Amino acid sequence: xxxIAFFLFAPLMLCAMSSTYAGAQRxxxxxxxxxEKVKPLTWDPWPKWVTFDMExxxxxxxxxALNYVSGKDRLxxxxxxxxxxxxxxxxxxxxxxxxxxxxxxxxxLRDVAANQxxxxxxxxxxxxxxxxxxxxxxxxxxxxxxDERVVGISDWTNTSRTWDGFDLRLGQKNTVDIFxxxxxxxxxxxxxxxxxxxxxxxxxxxxxTLIPHTVVQPFVLIRAEPRVLSQQGIYGTETEVTPxxxxxxxLPVGFDTSGMADLQRGSYSNDSIHAGSAxxxxxxxxxxxxxRPHIEYEYDYATGNAHTNxxxxxxxxxxxxxxxxxxxxxxxxxxxxxxxxxxxxTLAPRPNMLFALQAESLHLATTGDGIYAxxxxxxxxxxxxxxxxxxxxxxxxxxxxxxxxxxxxxxxxIGHFFPGYVMTSSKHGAPETIAFLQLTxxxxxxxASDGRLEVEKDxxxx
Numbered sequence: 001x002x003x004i005a006f007f008l009f010a011p012l013m014l015c016a017m018s019s020t021y022a023g024a025q026r027x028x029x030x031x032x033x034x035x036e037k038v039k040p041l042t043w044d045p046w047p048k049w050v051t052f053d054m055e056x057x058x059x060x061x062x063x064x065a066l067n068y069v070s071g072k073d074r075l076x077x078x079x080x081x082x083x084x085x086x087x088x089x090x091x092x093x094x095x096x097x098x099x100x101x102x103x104x105x106x107x108x109l110r111d112v113a114a115n116q117x118x119x120x121x122x123x124x125x126x127x128x129x130x131x132x133x134x135x136x137x138x139x140x141x142x143x144x145x146x147d148e149r150v151v152g153i154s155d156w157t158n159t160s161r162t163w164d165g166f167d168l169r170l171g172q173k174n175t176v177d178i179f180x181x182x183x184x185x186x187x188x189x190x191x192x193x194x195x196x197x198x199x200x201x202x203x204x205x206x207x208x209t210l211i212p213h214t215v216v217q218p219f220v221l222i223r224a225e226p227r228v229l230s231q232q233g234i235y236g237t238e239t240e241v242t243p244x245x246x247x248x249x250x251l252p253v254g255f256d257t258s259g260m261a262d263l264q265r266g267s268y269s270n271d272s273i274h275a276g277s278a279x280x281x282x283x284x285x286x287x288x289x290x291x292r293p294h295i296e297y298e299y300d301y302a303t304g305n306a307h308t309n310x311x312x313x314x315x316x317x318x319x320x321x322x323x324x325x326x327x328x329x330x331x332x333x334x335x336x337x338x339x340x341x342x343x344x345x346t347l348a349p350r351p352n353m354l355f356a357l358q359a360e361s362l363h364l365a366t367t368g369d370g371i372y373a374x375x376x377x378x379x380x381x382x383x384x385x386x387x388x389x390x391x392x393x394x395x396x397x398x399x400x401x402x403x404x405x406x407x408x409x410x411x412x413x414i415g416h417f418f419p420g421y422v423m424t425s426s427k428h429g430a431p432e433t434i435a436f437l438q439l440t441x442x443x444x445x446x447x448a449s450d451g452r453l454e455v456e457k458d459x460x461x462x
Contacts (some may be wrong), residue, residue, distance in 0.1 A: 039407030039443035051086040052445040059438035059448035065430035076107035078158045102158040117188040123162055135169040145204045146217050146246035152322030154304045159186045164194040178365040199224050214249040228269050236269030254285045275316040277302040286360050296344040304337025304366030323374045325448055328360050328395030329415025330434050336372035339365045352403040362392035380426050391420030411438040
């Protein structure tokens with residue numbers, strides 16, 4: 001625990017000595033840790049139509065009770081290096097390639113998760129054919145919609161997520177994305193690939209002018225897998241349709257609301273799909289206060305399968321979310337068969353600092369279904385008669401972000417999970433604490449232009 005305390009408080013002592021200011025995001029997750037800006041480097045001999053970008057990230061983590069084993073304390077370092085090359089040979093074409101090298105140092109190979117390690121590989125590689133109101137992205141790319149609770153890159157993970165396929169974006173202020181893709185599977189020691197064919201499709205709108213101070217993002221997602229196994233042991237195809245809506249609204253007198261709601265229908269071999277989820281947030285910010293304290297209540301709900309109908313699947317499919325910190329910093333749970341009451345509090349004492357304190361109470365949506373991990377796999381199932389209670393546990397988390405310059409960011413935090421009846425009755429009742437210290441540095445090299453470099457927008461920024 002002494003090491004955990006060091007991870008949390010060392011950066012706080014350092015930041016007290018800093019007088020550097022930069023613009024900081026109020027949101028700490030799931031967006032990239034820190035600001036989207038990068039260090040501008042210029043070099044006259046560099047080709048005018050080519051840009052090189054680099055990101056170096058290291059995160060020291062310590063976990064107690066790793067994999068729910070009491071006393072299994074692990075201290076390790078997650079490293080990630082990314083480099084990208086952007087080429088603009090003509091006004092209507094942009095090409096981008098990005099390599100990635102990610103490792104988990106100090107962690108035994110048997111304990112390394114699939115999203116922690118990926119030896120030198122191609123993470124992105126796409127062409128962007130564009131006019132003023134049209135972009136057509138073809139190749140390996142990121143998809144990020146809404147608050148990334150349904151479709152996101154999961155940047156907190158060491159490997160992060162990309163897709164192979166096509167994305168057609170129409171519009172400027174109000175946009176619509178029409179895409180057909182397949183998620184990229186990370187192979188730690190060989191080239192990353194995607195599954196057979198394109199299996200994930202959708203339409204996602206971004207409407208910012210319909211309602212004042214409100215962004216509305218309707219979507220329809222389609223998962224089409226060629227071979228799945230039903231609950232009766234019969235192989236067939238999957239066609240799952242998920243219509244939904246994400247919103248983010250600023251209300252009068254400092255109030256705000258955001259959230260998401262969707263339904264899932266379709267077939268899974270010879271089973272039918274009936275599921276859904278909802279996220280509702282209400283908050284208030286003291287905008288007149290220099291620290292802009294913000295308090296927010298959040299409720300999350302994702303259906304589970306009660307197993308009362310042998311031919312129906314009711315467990316919500318969380319799709320491809322950025323799940324970090326959705327249910328506490330310990331990242332033990334996914335958005336499936338779960339309901340959560342959560343209280344968030346953030347404070348920005350300076351423009352380049354952000355504190356976040358949160359508490360969450362987690363429960364099963366259906367006692368006849370089991371617990372699902374952050375990646376969507378089932379951790380364990382319910383007994384034949386179901387759980388007698390629905391309490392998963394409670395969590396308490398504290399995190400801090402400091403932007404030292406426009407390209408160097410530190411993040412630190414500590415979170416603890418107090419297991420409830422569902423966990424303790426299933427031999428997964430070891431309390432878990434996680435602490436981390438993350439350092440991120442980004443720069444971009446371009447030909448000198450008035451002594452400054454214009455920062456490009458993210459491919460899927462809205």
